[in-house]
Amino acid sequence: MGAxxxxxFVETNLVYRPLMATHAVIPFAVKIPFRxxxxxxxxxxxxxxxxLAAPDREFxxxxxxxxxxxxxxxxLEVYHYNKDGVTPADFPQLIEDYMKEGLDPQRLFFTAEDQxxxxxxxxxRIETDLAYLGNIDTAFVIFRxxxxxxxxxxxxxxxxxxxDYDFTAQExxxxxxxxxxxxxxxxxxxxxxxxxxxxxxxxDLLAKKSPAEAKTTIRKRYERMVKNVxxxxxxxxxxxxxxxxxRMYDPHSAYLSSDTLQDFxxxxxxxxxxxxxxxGIEDDGNCVVREVKxxxxxxxxxxxxxxxxxxxVQQPGGEVIEVIGMKLRRIVDMIRGSKGTKVTxxxxxxDAPDATKTRQxxxxxxxxxxxxxxxxxxxxxxxxxxxxxxxxxx
Numbered sequence: 001m002g003a004x005x006x007x008x009f010v011e012t013n014l015v016y017r018p019l020m021a022t023h024a025v026i027p028f029a030v031k032i033p034f035r036x037x038x039x040x041x042x043x044x045x046x047x048x049x050x051x052l053a054a055p056d057r058e059f060x061x062x063x064x065x066x067x068x069x070x071x072x073x074x075x076l077e078v079y080h081y082n083k084d085g086v087t088p089a090d091f092p093q094l095i096e097d098y099m100k101e102g103l104d105p106q107r108l109f110f111t112a113e114d115q116x117x118x119x120x121x122x123x124x125r126i127e128t129d130l131a132y133l134g135n136i137d138t139a140f141v142i143f144r145x146x147x148x149x150x151x152x153x154x155x156x157x158x159x160x161x162x163x164d165y166d167f168t169a170q171e172x173x174x175x176x177x178x179x180x181x182x183x184x185x186x187x188x189x190x191x192x193x194x195x196x197x198x199x200x201x202x203x204d205l206l207a208k209k210s211p212a213e214a215k216t217t218i219r220k221r222y223e224r225m226v227k228n229v230x231x232x233x234x235x236x237x238x239x240x241x242x243x244x245x246x247r248m249y250d251p252h253s254a255y256l257s258s259d260t261l262q263d264f265x266x267x268x269x270x271x272x273x274x275x276x277x278x279x280g281i282e283d284d285g286n287c288v289v290r291e292v293k294x295x296x297x298x299x300x301x302x303x304x305x306x307x308x309x310x311x312x313v314q315q316p317g318g319e320v321i322e323v324i325g326m327k328l329r330r331i332v333d334m335i336r337g338s339k340g341t342k343v344t345x346x347x348x349x350x351d352a353p354d355a356t357k358t359r360q361x362x363x364x365x366x367x368x369x370x371x372x373x374x375x376x377x378x379x380x381x382x383x384x385x386x387x388x389x390x391x392x393x394x
Contacts, residue, residue, distance in 0.1 A: 059140035059234055066134030072242055072255060073131045082249045091130070092123030094245050099142060099182075101247065102240035106177045108192070109149040112184045118142055130245070139241035140234070150229045154222045156190070157197060161215045165198050173199040220283060231327045235259070259329060270370040274336045275343065275363045277304060285325035286311075296368055303361045307350035310335075311358055314344040337365050 061069075077083050095118050104110050122129075122138045129135040173195040174180070183189040197218065204214030235257045242255035256264060266272045276296020277289050287310040289298075298304040313334045314320045323331045335343055345361045352358070377393060384390040 057233065059144060059237065061135050061137050061140070062234075065136060065234075065238055068238075069130055069134035069136055069242065070132070072246070076246065076249055076253075077131075080249050080253065085250075086248050088127045090248060091127040092119055094126055094130075094241075094248065095119045095123055095138070095142070097248065098139065098241050098244040099146075102244050103143065103146045104182075107180045107182045108177065108189075108196070109146060109153060110182050111186060111189055112182045113186075114145070115182055118145075136238060136241055139237050143232070143237045147229050147232075151226055153193065154226045156193065157222050158219060160194065160197050161201075161219060164211075165201055167198075167202060171195055171198070175199070224283060259333075266370070267373065270374055272336065272368050272370070273339050273365050274332075274368055275304075275345075275365060276368045277335075279310070279328060279332060279335075281328045287323050287326070287328065287331050293368060297363045297366050301361055301363055303359070304345070304347060304363075305350065309348040309350070310345050311348050312346035314346075316342050316344075320344075320346065339365055339367060341365050 076086070096115055099110055099115060099118065100107065122141075126138060129138060173192075183192050200218050200221075201211070201214045204217055205211065209217065239255055239257040239260060246253040246255055275298040276293035277298040278291035278293070280288055280290045282288050289304060289306055289308045289310065292299050292304055292306060310323060310331070312320045312322045313331065315334075315337075321334065323334070335345070337343060342362055342364055345363065346358050347361050348355060348358050379391050379393050381389040382392050
Protein backbone atom coordinates (compact mmCIF):
# COMPACT_ATOMS: atom_id res chain seq x y z
CA MET A 1 0.00 0.00 0.00
CA GLY A 2 3.01 2.25 -0.29
CA ALA A 3 3.10 5.27 2.01
CA UNK A 4 -0.23 4.33 3.57
CA UNK A 5 0.95 1.01 4.96
CA UNK A 6 1.22 2.47 8.47
CA UNK A 7 -2.44 2.77 9.35
CA UNK A 8 -5.06 1.64 11.82
CA PHE A 9 -7.21 -1.33 10.97
CA VAL A 10 -10.83 -1.68 12.03
CA GLU A 11 -12.34 -5.14 11.85
CA THR A 12 -15.83 -5.50 10.44
CA ASN A 13 -18.18 -8.46 10.55
CA LEU A 14 -18.05 -8.81 6.78
CA VAL A 15 -15.14 -11.23 6.77
CA TYR A 16 -15.37 -15.00 7.02
CA ARG A 17 -16.24 -16.35 10.44
CA PRO A 18 -15.39 -20.04 11.03
CA LEU A 19 -18.31 -22.18 12.16
CA MET A 20 -16.59 -23.76 15.12
CA ALA A 21 -12.83 -23.51 15.18
CA THR A 22 -9.58 -22.97 13.35
CA HIS A 23 -8.40 -26.57 13.69
CA ALA A 24 -10.59 -29.22 12.05
CA VAL A 25 -10.06 -32.89 12.83
CA ILE A 26 -11.49 -34.77 9.86
CA PRO A 27 -12.70 -38.32 10.55
CA PHE A 28 -11.77 -41.14 8.21
CA ALA A 29 -12.35 -44.87 7.86
CA VAL A 30 -8.89 -46.37 7.50
CA LYS A 31 -7.58 -48.99 9.92
CA ILE A 32 -4.51 -47.68 11.73
CA PRO A 33 -2.65 -49.56 14.45
CA PHE A 34 -3.15 -47.94 17.83
CA ARG A 35 -0.40 -45.49 18.80
CA UNK A 36 0.96 -45.53 15.24
CA UNK A 37 1.26 -41.83 14.36
CA UNK A 38 3.41 -42.00 11.26
CA UNK A 39 0.49 -42.34 8.85
CA UNK A 40 -1.90 -39.87 10.47
CA UNK A 41 -1.23 -36.74 8.45
CA UNK A 42 -1.25 -38.47 5.09
CA UNK A 43 -4.48 -40.30 5.79
CA UNK A 44 -6.45 -37.68 7.68
CA UNK A 45 -7.86 -36.19 4.49
CA UNK A 46 -9.84 -39.34 3.68
CA UNK A 47 -13.45 -38.87 4.64
CA UNK A 48 -16.34 -41.29 4.64
CA UNK A 49 -18.20 -40.87 7.92
CA UNK A 50 -21.15 -39.15 6.28
CA UNK A 51 -21.80 -42.14 4.03
CA LEU A 52 -21.50 -44.62 6.91
CA ALA A 53 -23.53 -42.67 9.45
CA ALA A 54 -25.79 -44.50 11.88
CA PRO A 55 -29.55 -44.41 11.27
CA ASP A 56 -31.33 -41.34 12.62
CA ARG A 57 -31.92 -41.29 16.38
CA GLU A 58 -30.20 -44.62 16.98
CA PHE A 59 -27.99 -43.47 19.82
CA UNK A 60 -25.14 -45.93 20.06
CA UNK A 61 -21.47 -45.96 19.13
CA UNK A 62 -21.06 -47.38 15.63
CA UNK A 63 -17.85 -49.08 14.40
CA UNK A 64 -17.06 -45.97 12.35
CA UNK A 65 -17.50 -43.74 15.39
CA UNK A 66 -15.15 -45.98 17.37
CA UNK A 67 -12.46 -45.68 14.71
CA UNK A 68 -12.92 -41.91 14.47
CA UNK A 69 -12.73 -41.47 18.23
CA UNK A 70 -9.56 -43.53 18.66
CA UNK A 71 -7.96 -41.73 15.74
CA UNK A 72 -8.91 -38.34 17.16
CA UNK A 73 -7.27 -39.16 20.50
CA UNK A 74 -4.10 -40.32 18.73
CA UNK A 75 -3.93 -37.18 16.58
CA LEU A 76 -4.26 -34.94 19.62
CA GLU A 77 -1.77 -36.89 21.71
CA VAL A 78 0.85 -36.96 18.98
CA TYR A 79 0.44 -33.80 16.91
CA HIS A 80 -1.37 -31.17 18.96
CA TYR A 81 0.96 -28.39 20.13
CA ASN A 82 -0.50 -28.79 23.64
CA LYS A 83 -0.33 -32.59 23.62
CA ASP A 84 1.21 -32.67 27.09
CA GLY A 85 -1.47 -30.36 28.50
CA VAL A 86 -4.03 -33.17 28.91
CA THR A 87 -3.20 -36.19 31.06
CA PRO A 88 -5.23 -39.30 31.91
CA ALA A 89 -6.21 -37.62 35.18
CA ASP A 90 -7.91 -34.84 33.16
CA PHE A 91 -10.24 -37.11 31.18
CA PRO A 92 -13.08 -37.16 33.78
CA GLN A 93 -13.35 -33.38 33.34
CA LEU A 94 -14.79 -34.12 29.89
CA ILE A 95 -18.06 -35.19 31.54
CA GLU A 96 -18.57 -31.77 33.10
CA ASP A 97 -17.35 -29.87 30.04
CA TYR A 98 -19.73 -31.77 27.77
CA MET A 99 -22.67 -31.07 30.06
CA LYS A 100 -21.84 -27.37 30.42
CA GLU A 101 -20.46 -26.44 27.00
CA GLY A 102 -22.16 -28.84 24.62
CA LEU A 103 -25.61 -29.54 26.05
CA ASP A 104 -26.57 -27.03 28.73
CA PRO A 105 -24.46 -23.86 28.39
CA GLN A 106 -26.96 -21.79 30.39
CA ARG A 107 -26.97 -24.35 33.28
CA LEU A 108 -30.76 -24.67 33.24
CA PHE A 109 -31.65 -28.33 32.78
CA PHE A 110 -29.06 -30.39 34.62
CA THR A 111 -28.40 -30.08 38.35
CA ALA A 112 -25.23 -30.33 40.41
CA GLU A 113 -26.53 -33.71 41.56
CA ASP A 114 -26.63 -34.85 37.91
CA GLN A 115 -23.11 -33.61 37.35
CA UNK A 116 -21.77 -35.50 40.35
CA UNK A 117 -23.65 -38.67 39.47
CA UNK A 118 -22.48 -38.74 35.85
CA UNK A 119 -18.91 -37.97 36.79
CA UNK A 120 -18.83 -40.69 39.45
CA UNK A 121 -20.38 -43.23 37.10
CA UNK A 122 -18.50 -42.53 33.88
CA UNK A 123 -15.41 -40.53 34.91
CA UNK A 124 -13.25 -43.47 36.02
CA ARG A 125 -13.62 -45.26 32.68
CA ILE A 126 -13.77 -42.35 30.24
CA GLU A 127 -10.09 -42.55 29.18
CA THR A 128 -10.37 -46.28 28.41
CA ASP A 129 -13.64 -45.73 26.55
CA LEU A 130 -12.21 -42.99 24.32
CA ALA A 131 -8.54 -43.78 23.80
CA TYR A 132 -8.66 -47.58 23.65
CA LEU A 133 -12.24 -48.59 22.82
CA GLY A 134 -13.39 -45.49 20.92
CA ASN A 135 -16.69 -45.83 22.78
CA ILE A 136 -18.80 -42.67 23.19
CA ASP A 137 -21.93 -44.27 24.66
CA THR A 138 -21.39 -42.00 27.67
CA ALA A 139 -22.20 -39.03 25.44
CA PHE A 140 -25.42 -40.68 24.28
CA VAL A 141 -26.56 -41.62 27.80
CA ILE A 142 -26.03 -38.05 29.04
CA PHE A 143 -27.75 -36.64 25.96
CA ARG A 144 -30.78 -38.85 26.52
CA UNK A 145 -30.95 -37.57 30.09
CA UNK A 146 -30.73 -34.02 28.77
CA UNK A 147 -33.52 -34.66 26.26
CA UNK A 148 -35.71 -36.06 29.03
CA UNK A 149 -34.98 -32.99 31.18
CA UNK A 150 -35.97 -30.66 28.34
CA UNK A 151 -39.27 -32.46 27.71
CA UNK A 152 -40.12 -32.56 31.41
CA UNK A 153 -39.25 -28.90 31.87
CA UNK A 154 -41.36 -27.88 28.86
CA UNK A 155 -44.35 -29.69 30.38
CA UNK A 156 -43.63 -27.96 33.70
CA UNK A 157 -43.55 -24.58 31.93
CA UNK A 158 -46.95 -25.15 30.33
CA UNK A 159 -48.41 -25.67 33.82
CA UNK A 160 -46.47 -22.71 35.23
CA UNK A 161 -47.92 -20.39 32.59
CA UNK A 162 -51.45 -21.05 33.84
CA UNK A 163 -50.89 -18.92 36.93
CA ASP A 164 -50.88 -15.15 37.35
CA TYR A 165 -47.68 -13.37 38.40
CA ASP A 166 -47.08 -10.87 41.17
CA PHE A 167 -44.56 -8.35 39.86
CA THR A 168 -44.43 -6.40 43.13
CA ALA A 169 -42.24 -9.03 44.82
CA GLN A 170 -38.52 -8.26 45.14
CA GLU A 171 -36.94 -10.99 42.99
CA UNK A 172 -34.09 -11.15 40.52
CA UNK A 173 -33.08 -13.30 37.58
CA UNK A 174 -29.77 -13.14 35.67
CA UNK A 175 -30.49 -13.83 31.96
CA UNK A 176 -26.90 -14.86 31.20
CA UNK A 177 -26.02 -17.97 33.19
CA UNK A 178 -23.05 -19.06 31.07
CA UNK A 179 -20.69 -18.50 34.02
CA UNK A 180 -23.05 -19.89 36.64
CA UNK A 181 -23.08 -23.33 38.22
CA UNK A 182 -25.89 -25.84 37.84
CA UNK A 183 -28.72 -25.49 40.36
CA UNK A 184 -28.00 -27.73 43.34
CA UNK A 185 -31.05 -29.96 43.02
CA UNK A 186 -34.52 -30.27 41.47
CA UNK A 187 -36.10 -27.89 43.99
CA UNK A 188 -33.55 -25.17 43.26
CA UNK A 189 -33.99 -25.76 39.53
CA UNK A 190 -37.76 -25.28 39.84
CA UNK A 191 -37.27 -21.97 41.65
CA UNK A 192 -34.76 -20.85 39.02
CA UNK A 193 -37.20 -21.66 36.23
CA UNK A 194 -40.08 -19.99 38.06
CA UNK A 195 -38.11 -16.75 38.10
CA UNK A 196 -36.96 -17.23 34.52
CA UNK A 197 -40.51 -17.64 33.18
CA UNK A 198 -41.67 -14.68 35.26
CA UNK A 199 -38.81 -12.64 33.77
CA UNK A 200 -39.79 -13.68 30.23
CA UNK A 201 -43.43 -12.76 30.82
CA UNK A 202 -42.36 -9.36 32.17
CA UNK A 203 -40.14 -8.77 29.11
CA ASP A 204 -43.12 -9.28 26.80
CA LEU A 205 -45.40 -7.12 28.95
CA LEU A 206 -42.86 -4.31 28.72
CA ALA A 207 -42.96 -4.82 24.93
CA LYS A 208 -46.68 -3.91 25.07
CA LYS A 209 -48.03 -7.45 24.76
CA SER A 210 -51.05 -8.54 26.73
CA PRO A 211 -50.57 -11.24 29.41
CA ALA A 212 -52.28 -13.78 27.13
CA GLU A 213 -50.04 -12.85 24.19
CA ALA A 214 -46.94 -13.04 26.36
CA LYS A 215 -47.81 -16.52 27.61
CA THR A 216 -48.62 -17.73 24.10
CA THR A 217 -45.24 -16.49 22.86
CA ILE A 218 -43.42 -18.25 25.68
CA ARG A 219 -45.38 -21.47 25.19
CA LYS A 220 -44.47 -21.57 21.49
CA ARG A 221 -40.84 -20.81 22.35
CA TYR A 222 -40.49 -23.89 24.53
CA GLU A 223 -42.52 -26.11 22.23
CA ARG A 224 -40.04 -25.15 19.53
CA MET A 225 -37.15 -25.91 21.91
CA VAL A 226 -38.47 -29.45 22.42
CA LYS A 227 -38.75 -29.92 18.66
CA ASN A 228 -35.19 -28.66 18.13
CA VAL A 229 -33.82 -31.10 20.68
CA UNK A 230 -35.79 -33.86 18.99
CA UNK A 231 -34.04 -33.02 15.72
CA UNK A 232 -30.59 -33.66 17.18
CA UNK A 233 -29.06 -36.76 15.62
CA UNK A 234 -26.28 -39.14 16.73
CA UNK A 235 -23.63 -37.40 14.60
CA UNK A 236 -24.58 -34.09 16.22
CA UNK A 237 -24.06 -35.61 19.67
CA UNK A 238 -20.75 -37.09 18.58
CA UNK A 239 -19.63 -33.69 17.35
CA UNK A 240 -20.59 -31.94 20.60
CA UNK A 241 -18.90 -34.56 22.76
CA UNK A 242 -15.66 -34.81 20.79
CA UNK A 243 -15.45 -31.02 20.42
CA UNK A 244 -15.69 -30.75 24.20
CA UNK A 245 -12.77 -33.17 24.29
CA UNK A 246 -10.65 -31.23 21.77
CA ARG A 247 -11.25 -27.99 23.70
CA MET A 248 -9.49 -29.58 26.65
CA TYR A 249 -6.32 -29.17 24.58
CA ASP A 250 -7.07 -25.60 23.48
CA PRO A 251 -10.23 -23.50 22.95
CA HIS A 252 -9.81 -23.31 19.16
CA SER A 253 -9.67 -27.00 18.31
CA ALA A 254 -12.86 -28.82 17.35
CA TYR A 255 -14.13 -32.01 15.79
CA LEU A 256 -16.22 -31.43 12.67
CA SER A 257 -18.99 -33.79 11.62
CA SER A 258 -19.54 -34.42 7.92
CA ASP A 259 -22.33 -31.80 7.77
CA THR A 260 -20.29 -29.17 9.62
CA LEU A 261 -17.25 -29.90 7.47
CA GLN A 262 -19.35 -29.36 4.35
CA ASP A 263 -20.57 -26.01 5.66
CA PHE A 264 -17.02 -25.10 6.69
CA UNK A 265 -15.75 -25.92 3.19
CA UNK A 266 -18.51 -23.86 1.58
CA UNK A 267 -17.59 -20.84 3.65
CA UNK A 268 -13.90 -21.31 2.84
CA UNK A 269 -14.51 -21.69 -0.92
CA UNK A 270 -17.38 -19.15 -0.97
CA UNK A 271 -19.27 -21.38 -3.37
CA UNK A 272 -21.60 -24.35 -3.38
CA UNK A 273 -23.61 -26.41 -5.87
CA UNK A 274 -27.33 -25.97 -5.50
CA UNK A 275 -30.24 -23.82 -6.66
CA UNK A 276 -29.40 -20.50 -4.98
CA UNK A 277 -32.24 -20.22 -2.47
CA UNK A 278 -31.74 -19.43 1.21
CA UNK A 279 -34.20 -21.51 3.24
CA GLY A 280 -35.68 -21.37 6.70
CA ILE A 281 -38.20 -23.23 8.84
CA GLU A 282 -41.33 -21.56 10.19
CA ASP A 283 -42.98 -22.42 13.51
CA ASP A 284 -45.55 -24.60 11.74
CA GLY A 285 -42.79 -26.76 10.22
CA ASN A 286 -43.02 -25.35 6.69
CA CYS A 287 -39.83 -24.75 4.70
CA VAL A 288 -39.90 -21.20 3.38
CA VAL A 289 -37.66 -19.39 0.88
CA ARG A 290 -35.98 -16.51 2.74
CA GLU A 291 -33.92 -15.22 -0.18
CA VAL A 292 -33.27 -15.96 -3.85
CA LYS A 293 -29.71 -15.28 -5.04
CA UNK A 294 -29.68 -13.05 -8.16
CA UNK A 295 -28.61 -14.96 -11.26
CA UNK A 296 -28.96 -18.35 -9.54
CA UNK A 297 -30.91 -21.28 -11.06
CA UNK A 298 -33.80 -20.52 -8.70
CA UNK A 299 -33.83 -16.90 -9.85
CA UNK A 300 -33.50 -17.74 -13.55
CA UNK A 301 -36.39 -20.19 -13.33
CA UNK A 302 -38.71 -17.26 -12.66
CA UNK A 303 -40.90 -19.55 -10.57
CA UNK A 304 -39.39 -19.27 -7.08
CA UNK A 305 -39.77 -16.12 -5.01
CA UNK A 306 -39.13 -15.01 -1.49
CA UNK A 307 -41.66 -16.38 1.07
CA UNK A 308 -42.70 -19.24 -1.23
CA UNK A 309 -42.96 -22.56 0.62
CA UNK A 310 -41.22 -25.76 -0.48
CA UNK A 311 -43.66 -28.61 0.11
CA UNK A 312 -41.79 -31.55 -1.44
CA VAL A 313 -38.54 -32.51 -3.19
CA GLN A 314 -37.99 -35.11 -5.92
CA GLN A 315 -34.81 -36.47 -7.49
CA PRO A 316 -34.79 -37.72 -11.12
CA GLY A 317 -36.53 -41.10 -11.18
CA GLY A 318 -37.24 -40.94 -7.44
CA GLU A 319 -40.37 -40.51 -5.41
CA VAL A 320 -41.78 -37.18 -4.29
CA ILE A 321 -40.72 -36.66 -0.66
CA GLU A 322 -42.79 -34.30 1.45
CA VAL A 323 -40.58 -32.04 3.58
CA ILE A 324 -43.13 -30.38 5.90
CA GLY A 325 -41.86 -30.86 9.45
CA MET A 326 -38.50 -32.17 8.23
CA LYS A 327 -35.23 -30.92 9.70
CA LEU A 328 -33.82 -28.04 7.63
CA ARG A 329 -30.46 -29.76 7.25
CA ARG A 330 -32.10 -32.74 5.54
CA ILE A 331 -34.05 -30.51 3.17
CA VAL A 332 -30.89 -28.63 2.20
CA ASP A 333 -29.02 -31.89 1.59
CA MET A 334 -31.83 -33.10 -0.70
CA ILE A 335 -31.78 -29.89 -2.73
CA ARG A 336 -28.01 -29.70 -3.07
CA GLY A 337 -26.31 -32.10 -5.45
CA SER A 338 -23.92 -32.41 -8.38
CA LYS A 339 -23.57 -29.70 -10.96
CA GLY A 340 -25.81 -30.20 -13.98
CA THR A 341 -28.27 -32.53 -12.22
CA LYS A 342 -31.97 -31.83 -11.90
CA VAL A 343 -34.10 -31.45 -8.79
CA THR A 344 -37.87 -31.00 -8.79
CA UNK A 345 -39.49 -28.87 -6.11
CA UNK A 346 -43.16 -28.69 -5.24
CA UNK A 347 -43.76 -25.03 -4.46
CA UNK A 348 -46.66 -23.34 -2.69
CA UNK A 349 -46.46 -19.70 -3.84
CA UNK A 350 -46.56 -17.07 -1.10
CA ASP A 351 -49.64 -15.50 -2.69
CA ALA A 352 -51.52 -18.78 -3.30
CA PRO A 353 -55.18 -18.53 -2.25
CA ASP A 354 -55.06 -21.95 -0.54
CA ALA A 355 -52.73 -24.90 0.11
CA THR A 356 -53.93 -26.83 -2.95
CA LYS A 357 -52.44 -24.32 -5.43
CA THR A 358 -48.98 -25.89 -5.63
CA ARG A 359 -46.79 -26.18 -8.70
CA GLN A 360 -43.75 -28.24 -9.66
CA UNK A 361 -40.54 -26.45 -10.58
CA UNK A 362 -37.69 -28.27 -12.35
CA UNK A 363 -34.25 -26.76 -11.68
CA UNK A 364 -30.78 -27.70 -12.88
CA UNK A 365 -28.22 -27.37 -10.10
CA UNK A 366 -25.24 -25.11 -10.69
CA UNK A 367 -22.36 -23.45 -8.86
CA UNK A 368 -23.53 -20.64 -6.58
CA UNK A 369 -20.99 -17.95 -5.75
CA UNK A 370 -21.22 -16.43 -2.27
CA UNK A 371 -19.49 -13.20 -3.15
CA UNK A 372 -21.31 -11.19 -0.48
CA UNK A 373 -19.32 -13.11 2.15
CA UNK A 374 -15.98 -12.44 0.48
CA UNK A 375 -13.48 -10.42 2.50
CA UNK A 376 -12.68 -6.95 1.21
CA UNK A 377 -10.52 -4.08 2.36
CA UNK A 378 -10.18 -0.35 1.82
CA UNK A 379 -8.24 2.58 3.30
CA UNK A 380 -9.88 5.90 4.14
CA UNK A 381 -8.23 9.19 5.04
CA UNK A 382 -9.98 10.58 8.08
CA UNK A 383 -9.42 14.00 9.64
CA UNK A 384 -7.13 14.01 12.66
CA UNK A 385 -5.47 16.56 14.91
CA UNK A 386 -3.68 19.65 13.55
CA UNK A 387 -5.37 19.39 10.15
CA UNK A 388 -3.64 16.06 9.53
CA UNK A 389 -5.32 13.04 8.00
CA UNK A 390 -5.18 9.56 9.50
CA UNK A 391 -5.26 6.54 7.15
CA UNK A 392 -7.71 3.98 8.55
CA UNK A 393 -7.95 0.50 7.05
CA UNK A 394 -11.35 -1.21 7.06
